[in-house]
Amino acid sequence: xxxxxxxxxxxxxxxxxxxxxxxxxxxxxxxxxxxxxxxxxxxxxxxxxxxxxxxxxxxxxxxxxxxxxxxxxxxxxxxxxxxxxxxxxxxxxxxxxxxxxxxxxxxxxxxxxxxxxxxxxxxxxxxxxxxxxxxxxxxxxxxxxxxxxxxxxxxxxxxxxxxxxxxxxxxxxxxxxxxxxxxxxxxxxxxxxxxxxxxxxxxxxxxxxxxxxxxxxxxxxxxxxxxxxxxxxxxxxxxxxxxxxxx
Amino acid sequence: xxxxxxxxxxxxxxxxxxxxxxxxxxxxxxxxxxxxxxxxxxxxxxxxxxxxxxxxxxxxxxxxxxxxxxxxxxxxxxxxxxxxxxxxxxxxxxxxxxxxxxxxxxxxxxxxxxxxxxxxxxxxxxxxxxxxxxxxxxxxxxxxxxxxxxxxxxxxxxxxxxxxxxxxxxxxxxxxxxxxxxxxxxxxxxxxxxxxxxxxxxxxxxxxxxxxxxxxxxxxxxxxxxxxxxx
Ligand code: HEM
Ligand code: FES
Numbered sequence: 001x002x003x004x005x006x007x008x009x010x011x012x013x014x015x016x017x018x019x020x021x022x023x024x025x026x027x028x029x030x031x032x033x034x035x036x037x038x039x040x041x042x043x044x045x046x047x048x049x050x051x052x053x054x055x056x057x058x059x060x061x062x063x064x065x066x067x068x069x070x071x072x073x074x075x076x077x078x079x080x081x082x083x084x085x086x087x088x089x090x091x092x093x094x095x096x097x098x099x100x101x102x103x104x105x106x107x108x109x110x111x112x113x114x115x116x117x118x119x120x121x122x123x124x125x126x127x128x129x130x131x132x133x134x135x136x137x138x139x140x141x142x143x144x145x146x147x148x149x150x151x152x153x154x155x156x157x158x159x160x161x162x163x164x165x166x167x168x169x170x171x172x173x174x175x176x177x178x179x180x181x182x183x184x185x186x187x188x189x190x191x192x193x194x195x196x197x198x199x200x201x202x203x204x205x206x207x208x209x210x211x212x213x214x215x216x217x218x219x220x221x222x223x224x225x226x227x228x229x230x231x232x233x234x235x236x237x238x239x240x241x242x243x244x245x246x247x
Numbered sequence: 248x249x250x251x252x253x254x255x256x257x258x259x260x261x262x263x264x265x266x267x268x269x270x271x272x273x274x275x276x277x278x279x280x281x282x283x284x285x286x287x288x289x290x291x292x293x294x295x296x297x298x299x300x301x302x303x304x305x306x307x308x309x310x311x312x313x314x315x316x317x318x319x320x321x322x323x324x325x326x327x328x329x330x331x332x333x334x335x336x337x338x339x340x341x342x343x344x345x346x347x348x349x350x351x352x353x354x355x356x357x358x359x360x361x362x363x364x365x366x367x368x369x370x371x372x373x374x375x376x377x378x379x380x381x382x383x384x385x386x387x388x389x390x391x392x393x394x395x396x397x398x399x400x401x402x403x404x405x406x407x408x409x410x411x412x413x414x415x416x417x418x419x420x421x422x423x424x425x426x427x428x429x430x431x432x433x434x435x436x437x438x439x440x441x442x443x444x445x446x447x448x449x450x451x452x453x454x455x456x457x458x459x460x461x462x463x464x465x466x467x468x469x470x471x472x473x474x475x476x477x478x
Binding site (some may be wrong): 019072104200206214215216217219231233234237240 | 250251253254255256257258259260324327328330331332333334335336337338339340341346347350351353430433434437438439440441442443444447
């Protein structure tokens with residue numbers, strides 16, 4: 001298939017960017033979206049143009065590095081996938097595809113389609129860990145955990161930190177990310193102990209870094225590649241309110 | 248506690264609590280107003296009760312404070328959220344399937360309700376409490392003398408010149424309020440943490456029913472008076 005690509009180009013964080021149009025030919029429907037960009041970049045190199053910078057790493061949907069706002073949607077026109085799992089069969093021959101970087105005050109652009117997601121690391125550093133001594137690996141069934149809790153903790157833990165929730169949210173709120181990180185630990189005995197402190201520290205960091213306030217529109221969960229539910233946001237609210245009451 | 252008030256979740260908490268307080272007020276206000284459909288005597292008695300009952304009198308300043316806090320927090324949150332989005336926007340966003348119209352336009356819907364509120368206060372509250380109006384001349388009902396609030400209220404909607412316009416404005420405001428509540432109702436519970444995957448479905452259904460009851464209930468009154476005239 002032949003496609004027209006309209007991609008955001010920006011030299012560096014401080015320069016002013018703009019859209020550039022490119023043509024790519026002979027893309028197979030079975031190739032992934034990032035492979036299509038590889039083909040385009042080869043072509044640009046051949047023409048002596050600088051290739052388009054974009055983030056990627058594992059290319060198997062588990063690292064969360066790939067980003068891209070494709071045709072008006074985070075991770076493009078499919079649900080519960082990362083961009084590396086988006087395939088060209090989702091497009092038609094002759095389509096024009098618009099590719100933009102994540103846009104959020106909290107994720108400044110580094111170059112072209114790459115954004116700086118260090119803010120997420122800073123939020124994790126503020127409390128997304130267990131710092132008490134939990135001993136060695138516990139005996140399989142020594143600490144019984146309800147199936148329902150372990151399932152929910154696993155769902156929350158599937159967050160890959162890609163940033164699609166922030167990129168999609170009209171308020172640029174990081175609540176789905178923060179709530180996943182708080183939930184995955186709050187539901188388990190090792191994490192529960194520091195639960196309150198964790199919720200407060202991570203929310204404070206999230207606010208400090210300039211992410212917006214959640215207004216419960218639910219846009220984030222639709223674009224989350226792991227389908228994480230905003231029920232976790234309700235849990236974070238609960239943890240945070242209880243933590244405040246205890247102070 | 249200071250950290251709580253300035254935190255994002257803390258601010259949302261006040262939004263939610265004031266919103267739920269306003270929801271309670273709406274229920275009382277709608278119940279009283281529906282008496283308009285039953286004729287002058289019933290409405291005047293209800294109106295007299297609302298104007299003299301001590302609990303209602305105490306709740307009035309609380310209500311004003313509730314409104315002011317709700318509006319202040321709404322403005323602060325909305326401004327912060329716009330700023331958080333950053334300077335450059337997307338050239339294209341496809342999210343019609345994602346979130347409801349109301350959830351994306353809460354400030355605009357709230358703003359419509361607020362502009363209506365100003366008109367509404369000028370129309371009735373101000374005249375009843377402050378300036379008075381010839382239409383309000385006392386009437387005797389069951390041996391008790393009371394203001395003819397019905398004449399003032401119904402008079403607005405059956406006015407041969409402006410009645411139609413007022414009825415339309417009141418009905419539109421009721422619909423905007425209803426839309427505000429289609430999102431606001433469940434959102435308020437989510438904000439205080441009272442939701443999960445099961446309760447969310449229940450609360451959205453109850454929220455929609457409540458929004459239709461409130462929006463429809465308030466909209467029906469001016470339309471009914473305009474169509475069938477005062478009794
Ligand atoms: C009788 C009138 C009103 C009622 C019953 C009401 C009720 C509510 C409720 C229950 C919420 C949900 C709170 C939450 O998400 O936690 C809400 C949110 C909101 N209201 Fe109102 N409201 C009223 C008037 C207004 C007015 C006059 C404005 C503003 C000018 C306004 C602006 C907003 C905004 C912007 C939100 C969303 C805030 C957010 O989610 O962060 N509302 N309202
Ligand atoms: S590149 Fe790792 S998730 Fe897409």
